[in-house]
Amino acid sequence: MIAVDSNLLIYSHRADSELFAASSELVDSLRHQSAQWAIPWPCVHEFISIVTHPKIYNPATSIDQALLAVDSWLAGGNVHLLSESPGYFEKLRKIAVTAKSSGSSIHDARIAALCLHHGVRELWTADRDFLSFPQLKVRNPLINL
Numbered sequence: 001m002i003a004v005d006s007n008l009l010i011y012s013h014r015a016d017s018e019l020f021a022a023s024s025e026l027v028d029s030l031r032h033q034s035a036q037w038a039i040p041w042p043c044v045h046e047f048i049s050i051v052t053h054p055k056i057y058n059p060a061t062s063i064d065q066a067l068l069a070v071d072s073w074l075a076g077g078n079v080h081l082l083s084e085s086p087g088y089f090e091k092l093r094k095i096a097v098t099a100k101s102s103g104s105s106i107h108d109a110r111i112a113a114l115c116l117h118h119g120v121r122e123l124w125t126a127d128r129d130f131l132s133f134p135q136l137k138v139r140n141p142l143i144n145l
Contacts, residue, residue: 005125006043
């Protein structure tokens, strides 16, 4: 299963993003395929907080529009929202200690641990910080489009 990071979700939502066309095509292809895909819950939260932030986007996305975007991902019926469950904390501990994570990098460690915990085979992201977690296969699907 492929998981998608918040940055690709943000780019696919914001038509004013330079990466809008490529990202929206990627997310739409996942939504319309029969294979299962995933979004970690922290990425959903981050998506909503970023696109609705008036200091990041002018105009910002309304909360209603942001939630409709999440609804559209869920409507395909083939997306899994990844959350913490028994055994997750040990995954987080292992990768955070190995990567010497601290501060804001704990957020990325959390996403990586959720992916590993749920058997995700690859995380799609434009964030190179995930390379700190070699246990998780990471790919930027926007490169070489």
